[in-house]
Ligand SMILES: [Zn+2]
């Protein structure tokens with residue numbers, strides 16, 4: 001075995017185990033695994049502050065979208081409009097209550113929790129302070145919850161529901177539907193700004 | 208956006224961590240000496256190759272499949288109007304939509320509730336078997352398949368959300384009412400379990416399995 005460089009200068013691709021010498025990219029560049037094309041490092045200038053700003057916007061939008069109606073229906077004089085909370089609480093009674101708990105979790109609680117975790121982790125980093133207590137744990141949890149945050153799928157669900165009952169009654173989008181559409185874009189933007197390698201590195205060096 | 212190459216330690220050929228006697232953290236990509244149990248940077252447990260992971264993949268896969276069966280047998284939605292009461296299973300709902308001429312929505316629901324779940328069961332089984340027994344199919348193709356499974360699997364949840372939306376929205380007293388059926392629960396569980404199955408899979412096994 002020839003000489004191995006210091007381990008701290010190396011990076012391993014989590015998806016294919018290829019090992020590289022870290023050649024830290026400049027802002028806006030990306031370091032991509034040559035074997036499986038996973039993006040390993042993608043730093044951005046002022047990414048932390050931008051992510052926090054987007055996270056705050058997401059937080060407000062989720063709260064507002066939870067209580068304002070996203071669809072309203074009218075047929076033969078009867079009228080009904082529903083918010084996400086109404087929709088999530090419809091499966092009351094019996095085992096179907098699990099569906100409502102899951103729905104509320106995936107479209108409200110998990111997105112909100114992720115926002116709080118991301119702000120908690122990134123704020124000290126941006127403010128040049130030592131990392132918050134248990135920041136590594138908080139960031140791990142936020143990453144683990146990512147696939148379970150489903151606000152964007154709910155937005156498409158609204159559109160499908162609208163077309164599904166279009167011939168049964170007159171239905172229209174409420175303000176919360178448009179909030180969910182904006183939310184979908186913001187979540188994508190937030191994820192593309194976040195360079196996980198940079199976050200882990202900043203949590204480590206400041207320790 | 209410019210892509211920069213990472214330097215490869217040996218001349219030209221990609222080297223794996225295992226080949227040079229180190230192990231990488233799958234959560235934060237930090238490198239540790241072989242035999243390290245826990246990454247002190249992020250707290251993740253470290254294993255060079257997680258073969259137990261395949262047992263978890265199969266366990267979640269089986270539970271997910273068991274839930275997918277009642278999800279198709281029970282009604283997803285019960286629609287009551289002045290003139291009729293109609294109960295639709297997943298496939299029945301698609302047929303109803305086609306009869307009403309809503310081909311686009313029929314396609315969306317068919318994709319999300321039938322094609323994606325069935326395709327996902329097959330894809331995960333293929334990836335796990337290939338990792339266990341070796342395969343001649345190229346690693347890059349299997350990696351592509353794994354990425355598609357990870358990315359698309361969550362979208363199956365759309366049908367559960369549509370049921371939740373319709374059941375709360377269409378409550379027009381005597382005129383019309385939509386109520387959820389037991390299939391909504393089984394289908395939601397099936398999506399969750401198959402997501403867990405895919406997440407349990409150790410993607411590094413994809414690259415080890417290729418027979419040269
Ligand atoms: Zn890779």
Ligand SMILES: [Zn+2]
Nearest residue numbers: 232235246249
């Ligand atoms: Zn780690």
